[in-house]
Amino acid sequence: MTEVSVNEILQAESELKGDSRLVILLGSPEGIKGISKKLSALEGVIRIRKGSFIIHGFSEIHEAILESQKRVSFIKTREIPTVRTKLEDPYTERVYSLVSFSYNNPTAQQKKYVERLLRKTTGIRLRPGVILFPLLRSKEQRRILGSEDSRVLIDSIDFSKMVRENGGKALRWSRLKIVNCEGSSHVRHAVERTLHTDLSALEEKIRSLREHCKNPTTPIGKLKKNYTVLSRNFRRLKTKWMLAKKLWFYDAEKALKRTYNMLISTRRAISTVETLRTG
Numbered sequence: 001m002t003e004v005s006v007n008e009i010l011q012a013e014s015e016l017k018g019d020s021r022l023v024i025l026l027g028s029p030e031g032i033k034g035i036s037k038k039l040s041a042l043e044g045v046i047r048i049r050k051g052s053f054i055i056h057g058f059s060e061i062h063e064a065i066l067e068s069q070k071r072v073s074f075i076k077t078r079e080i081p082t083v084r085t086k087l088e089d090p091y092t093e094r095v096y097s098l099v100s101f102s103y104n105n106p107t108a109q110q111k112k113y114v115e116r117l118l119r120k121t122t123g124i125r126l127r128p129g130v131i132l133f134p135l136l137r138s139k140e141q142r143r144i145l146g147s148e149d150s151r152v153l154i155d156s157i158d159f160s161k162m163v164r165e166n167g168g169k170a171l172r173w174s175r176l177k178i179v180n181c182e183g184s185s186h187v188r189h190a191v192e193r194t195l196h197t198d199l200s201a202l203e204e205k206i207r208s209l210r211e212h213c214k215n216p217t218t219p220i221g222k223l224k225k226n227y228t229v230l231s232r233n234f235r236r237l238k239t240k241w242m243l244a245k246k247l248w249f250y251d252a253e254k255a256l257k258r259t260y261n262m263l264i265s266t267r268r269a270i271s272t273v274e275t276l277r278t279g
Contacts, residue, residue: 014046014054014171016076021058022098022173024126025051026070026186038065048100048171051127072126072183074098074176083140083246090249091184095177097133097156099123101163101170113166119237121154122247124187124194131159132187134247135174144246152239191248198237199259205230206262213269220277223270227263234263 016022023039025032032051039045042065044056055062066073080095103110122145123131133156136144145153154162160170178184209226212218238260241252 014048014173016054016074016173016176019056019058020076021055021062021179022074022176023053023055023066024072024074024098024130025053026072026127027051032069035065035069049102049129052100052130070182070186071180072132072178072186073180074173075179076173077175077177080135080137080175082137083144089184091187092178095135095175097135097172097174098126098176099131099133099156099160099163099170099172100129101131101160101168102129103168106168110166110168114163114168117154117159117162117166119198119240120152121156121159122240122243123156123159124190124248125197126187126190131156132190133159135176136247144243152236153243188250191244191250195241195244195250195252195255198241199255202230202233202237203259203262205233206259206266210266210269213266213273220270220274223273227267227270230266231263234259 025035029050036047036051036053039053039055039062040047042055042061045062046054046056048054074096077095081093101114103114106114118125118131121131121133123133126132135156141155145155156172156174160172163170178187209223209230212226213223238256241256244250244252
């Protein structure tokens with residue numbers, strides 16, 4: 001059977017309808033191993049990838065197995081509320097798209113490509129290989145993210161397409177709604193973790209550049225070039241996370257300010273080194 005036909009079968013089996021649920025287990029591979037085995041042994045349960053399952057005919061049996069497991073569970077819905085709609089719980093009552101992706105023996109280049117791609121998306125990481133995206137109405141998407149040809153951030157459709165073009169496998173579901181009570185808090189924590197991951201990686205590079213400033217053999221041109229790259233990366237992340245208020249109901253301004261101050265401090269350090277060297 002060809003890879004294409006296998007993917008087509010999996011896509012058909014993974015469709016959500018009626019009482020089907022998409023369940024994402026949270027936690028380490030070791031922590032979810034036991035429950036994953038129990039779920040996989042039941043009829044009507046399809047394992048998409050590690051920690052991700054489609055459960056057809058969801059019942060009390062499945063609920064009993066999942067009861068003590070941290071997870072986010074979704075069902076298919078139709079209505080997409082507007083961003084301006086005031087909701088008691090914006091995470092539970094909003095609608096999402098979700099992409100599950102994987103690679104067979106990924107190369108270092110593929111891994112790096114995906115990490116860069118993730119930083120350019122509107123999505124957050126629920127677990128490795130599972131990205132959750134806010135789903136907007138067409139008019140709101142154009143208003144918030146810009147027109148398709150000028151859009152800075154990548155949505156779930158483009159993300160799954162680009163993963164496939166990069167040699168990976170991707171399944172996408174849309175019009176999803178959270179159905180388990182604790183799912184809302186888990187999504188918020190995922191937002192915070194994704195922000196921390198995005199900024200901490202950049203901050204580590206900024207600190208490294210500061211250390212290079214102390215090395216008298218490092219050319220000023222190289223320091224400036226590296227700073228320009230980091231500054232450009234920060235602007236991209238700022239674009240993404242300043243939209244988090246509308247997309248994820250999360251204020252990232254304080255965290256962004258800290259990273260910005262580190263960047264400005266490094267720029268001053270480079271200017272000081274240049275002044276001292278030129279006399």
